[in-house]
Amino acid sequence: MSAATADLPTTRLAVNAPWLVKLRWVAVVGQLATILFVQFGLEVPLPLAPLVTALAITAVTNLALDWWVRRAVRQQVVTPRKALGVISTVMLLDLVVLTVMLYVTGGPTNPFVVFYVVNLALAGVLLEPPLAWLLVVAASAGMGLLFWQRWPLEVLNDPARLTSMASQERLPLAAVGELVALVTGAGVIVAFITRVTSELRASQLAQRRAEDQRARSEKLEALGTLAAGAAHELATPLSTIAVVATEVERELAAHELPEHIAADLALVRRELARCRTILDRMSLDAGQSIAEALERISAGDLVELVIEDLSAANRIEVESQGDATEQVLQVPPVATAQALRGLVQNGLDASTGAVTIALKSQPGGVRLEIADRGAGMPPEVLARAGDPFFTTKQPGQGMGLGLFLARSVVERLGGTLEIQSTAGEGTIAVVELPSTD
Incomplete structure (x- = not known):
């Protein structure tokens, strides 16, 4: 089975089949209006019994098709082969009905014979090539039958229909019918194909977005595993350094030491404790960042959670508008909080001044603007911002994962992250998160 057939439930059934149902209703209404207008408006006698019977068959089968499509799409129980069989059977039935209606209304002399082309154009869009060619054979057989035998209509045998309008006072009725049929058929083809193409393009775009999201989630999971492994591997040497530092401090405590040496030892102890805290958080966050349960938290509490673990929290200014x-x-x-903390830390690293976190309410959620007054980014750097392991920081000062992780987390929550930056004017990270309301 081809890839196109494998995608049938999501593309041809969910997208094309509902439009086929709509087009068949349009055909029923249009054909009924045409029959009534010709019979009673133009007073051209038509064999109403076979025409009305053909319309009734189309209407009844379309009701059944509509019910089946709604049930199949809702319950997702249809197989590709079954969906393909149903759609092709319906389109074959439409060709048979069209042949019958043309047979009793003049055959090839009826201008609406152009709707053979309309049905075949739709078959080329909806069906696999073998089935589409099968309908071409069926249409050819129908046309052959009409050339061999049909019920003539006198009004369609007017020889004036073959002459130009400029050579006569008025356009013959049969020629008017040809013009109407041609315009109607062309309009149906263009309207259906352009609509289906738009729907399929939207479906493909949504699929690409889902694939991108899945790829980012896989990268995030891999990075979480890497962080957990790094935390585990670094814990042992840091513990050893902490023990040695403690022993050194205890041994030197019995001696009089210069104040700067004592201060340096105390700094080593504090930084070791800070490193251990960071590693513990990395180990915890590696699992929680991927599978952490959702909780209700106010935007203000979330910002406090972001700030509390930053070493330069005194340089952060929080502004809030309204509620x-x-x-x-x-x-x-x-x-x-970890994702937003990375954005704030980027701002702190990019400037020596204050970093502003502005909270703003907006319909459906909250907007956070994290702004720094640093050097900003030129366009070529801004274009790559957010790529994994891309950074402009000095070696050892960053791995280039902050923006990537932040965007992954925010988009998983249904929000957006946008970076606005101009060289020499600072950078603003705009985060929009949906609220529970």
Whole structure:
């Protein structure tokens, strides 16, 4: 089975079949209106019994098709082969009905014979090539039958229909019918194909977005595993350094030491404790960032959670508009705070001044603007910002994962992250998160 057939339930059935149902209803209404107008408006006698019977068959089968499509799409129980068989059978039935209606209304002299082309154009869009060619054979057989035998209509045998309008006072009725049929058929083909193409393009775009999201989630999971492994591997040497530092401090405590040496030893102890805290958080976050449960938390509490672990928290200014801090978010607190903390840390690293976190309410959620007054980014750097392991920091000062992780977490929550930056004017990271309301 081809790849196109494998995608039938999501493409041809969910997208094309509902439009086929709509087109068949349009055909029923249009044919009924045409029959009534010709019979009673133009007073051209038509064999109403076979025409009405053909329309009734189309209407009844379309009701059944509509019910089946709704049930199949809703319950997702249809197989590709079954869906293909149903659609091709319906389109074959439409060709048979069209042949019958043309047979009793003049055959090839009926201008609406052009609708053979319309049906075959739709078959080329909806069906696999073998079935589409099968319908071509069926249409050819129908046309052969009409050339061999049909019920003539006198009005369609007018020889004036073959002359130009400029050579006569008025356009013959049969020629008017040809013009109407041609315009109608062309309109149906263009409207259906352009609509289906748009639907399929939208479906493909959504699929690509889902694939991109899945790829980012896989990368995030891999990075979480890497972080957990790094935390585990580094814990042992750091513990050893902490023990040695403690022993050294205890041995030297019995001697009089210069104040700067004692201060340096105390600094080593504090930094070791800080490293251990960071590693513990890395080990914890590696699992929580991926599978952490959603919790209700206010935007203000989330910002406090972001700031509390930053060493330069005194350089952070928080601004709030209206009731933004009271907005309730449904997020994994640890993963979300870690993502936003990375954005704030980038701002702190990029400038020596203050970093502003502005909270703003907006319809459906909250907007956070994290702004620094640093050097900003030129366009070529801004274009790559967010790529894994891309960084402009000095070696040892960053791995280039902050923006990537932040975007992954925010988009998983249904939010957006946008970086606005101009060289020499600083950078603003704009995060939009949906609220529980």
